[in-house]
Amino acid sequence: MTHILSRRGFMMRSAAIGCSLAASPLVTPMTFASAPWDNRLVVIILRGGLDGLDAVRPWGDPDFVNARPSLATERDPALALDNYFGLHPALAPLMPLWQAGELGFVHAASQPYRDKRSHFDGQDLLEAGLASREGGLRDGWLNRMLQGVPNVTADTTYAIGREDMLLTRGAALVLRWTPEVDIGLSAQGLMLMELTMQDDPMLAQAMAQAVNLADQDGDPVVMADEQDMMEGMAADQKVLKGSKSHERIADFAAQQLRQDARITSFSIGGWDTHANQSRVLAKPLSKLADTILRLKDGVGANVWGKTTVIAMTEFGRTVRENGTKGTDHGTGGVMVLSGGALRGGKVYGRWPGLSEAALYDRRDLMPTDDVRRWAAWAMRGSFGLSRDHLERVVFPGLDLADDPNMLL
């Protein structure tokens, strides 16, 4: 694919074929208004129910090993977080961040959703930030957070990935993009499209922004000829199906955060480990570790120092292993925190214990904290939002309680 052009190449080549590209709205970089804050927040939704007990293993709990004969087999001292907890081996690449105080966890936490343990309800409520479906789910908490904040522009917040996340849906402007989208036209085709759109400002502007974004997402925006286009589309199909899409998402997020974006959100799936968990869970955990490391690399030291990453899931999983060496839908779980702005190197939360009497419903890790509270404190610490806005608008009815002092 030697003929594929970058946007810069496109401009030069197009100049050669005699078109006035400088005036072209499709290739002129967009200018954006300044963002309201300088700190960065990344929200990752872990879809499917992350098993917190396997990700952050409570080796110090006397009931842990017995409950998990095939999962809790090897206590590796190199993965010890403290005297009590140790990491899953797939998270080993994050140990340097732990040592640097840029990684932390909240254990035995969950959202208020209980009992039915449905992915569908659980994810909806997690993203809506509400305790129940009663009253309907219309918008997401990240969007409500933005509502009423001055100077929020479309590029302050990016929702990245294929799906339309409830988390970011609502009245405030949020830009969606997924690196899997390529316009796919040749340089000539792109110019002709611009020509047909010139009397329709709405379409022309959206397309101009798309060209800009497509130019930044790691593959070329225009194709030199039909052969390249077909190969490019085949490659995208592969990415669409393949396992590397999280890398492109992380890279794209990092690139935006380095510029005007202050908030990005996306999701990582694959956590629903009903069987053969020792094999299955390693994959999404590696993706998560990879994502965090790429974000750190991608934004650079300066921005990383202002960045907080929170990753949350709809529910944890059963304390005891099931008959197929996996775990079923549970309640309490773990929330992952990272970033240069984090006061990390710490497993936050209150540990309830794993004795049968201490469990929720005699089967699940008892939640002792609300993940929404931690998300709220991350937003309060990053953006200085008022307690009132957070407790009334963003997470209606939530009690923020005492400051856990999670950010530097």
Place this chain on the structure above:
Amino acid sequence: MGGRRKRKGGHVAFDPIIAETRFGCGLSPVVRPPETIAEILDGTSQPSHVETQYPIASFDHYLTRVLVLGEARKKIRAKNGPDKAQELRKQLRVFLRASAVDQRHWLVQSMLRRSSTDAGFRERLAFFWADHFTAKGKRQALRYSSAPYAESAIRPHLTGRFEDMLIAAVTHPLMLSFLDQEKSVGPASPFALKRQAKQFGLNENLAREVLELHTLGVAGPYSQTDVRQLAELFAGLQWKTDVGLAYRPEIAEPGAERVLGKWYGSQQGQLADIHAVLRDLARHPSTARHIAHKLAVHFVSDAPDDALVRAIEAAYLDTDGHLPAVYHAMLSHTLSWQGAGNVKQPVEFVGSSLRALGFAQSDATALEDKNVKTQFLAPLLLMGQPWEGATGPDGWSEDDQQWASPQGLAARPQWALSLPEILPQARPDPREFVRVALGPDAPERVVFAAGAAESRREGIALVLMSPAFQRH
């Protein structure tokens, strides 16, 4: 807007091109556009030949398969093997996989309907109303039943009274499941009183959405008390796999309920009371206004002229929501034939593109199931409209800006360029295709772009991406 044909004078001039694009499924190389408003309305009044030619399963049929699944699972549960959980999961997985194949087949069927119908308005209305009454499977077994639901609850009522469609949709098993009605129990019902420890109670979800979304609209004159009272009245609406809707008086809340100032029901709950309140809600002036506005927004403009909305609303009120009269009011109004038109939703864009290229049964037959995933499901997702995937009961947005988002729009040429894979036989000359897709008065610039494209593939994509095609 450059693309739209200029109207002569202020009168409506019926225009077959607009009739087929704005109120139909788009121009076709093989089906001629309607010539009169009467022809459009006649086409909607009965099932068109495409519905029998390209069948989609009825909801009853879908339920019989759920029933078979349930029986199989019952048998597994009765055994006492060590692998019971695994077997149950496997059983469900097999069912879901087969149902997903069906869903993709029904997607192709509905595209064939759009592509070959001579009653495009009927297809558009079916989509509009299925969206107004969005329902989807919440239980795993119902996950792929949205198309059968639309087939059974929506299509039979497209040209009846609104209240009949309202009743069919609101009391439908899929809606009862989607909006949590199956969990709702009258707190003072005999059933709940016998099981006080379990603390059964009402779930207001369905009642709220009926008032807010299906009938009065969010600005309507109802209060939280009305929601609560309606939820009490709805208690008892349940369904069973073997019979469908099954009203259960023993979980109904005893006593009468007062909704919008009128009393319904009595000591013994009955389905007739629920029908009565739904009929009254359907005939409420706020509902007339809500539906009139929504139709005008969907078909004509995001910000429709109030005169148009009032005309539709008047027809609704005059006829107690007789839908053909409502449609007639919209179609016969001058304002409906003006303006640049809305941005097509992705499903409409995909459907009208296929129609313009003459997508036919032979193409569908050649299309493998796995390609439906890559060539329809994935692109629709990227365009922002996953198939049957509206997240909430409020359905899809009518906001042009939502559909003309950078990502959503960029995914359109990406898909349009892949059309030669879906339609290997359709290799029209872009210079001719531009007249097929946009009519004889296609905008100059698009005609030029079609001719100047460096390949046939791009030429076709450029025509499909032009504002004249993107809007309708």
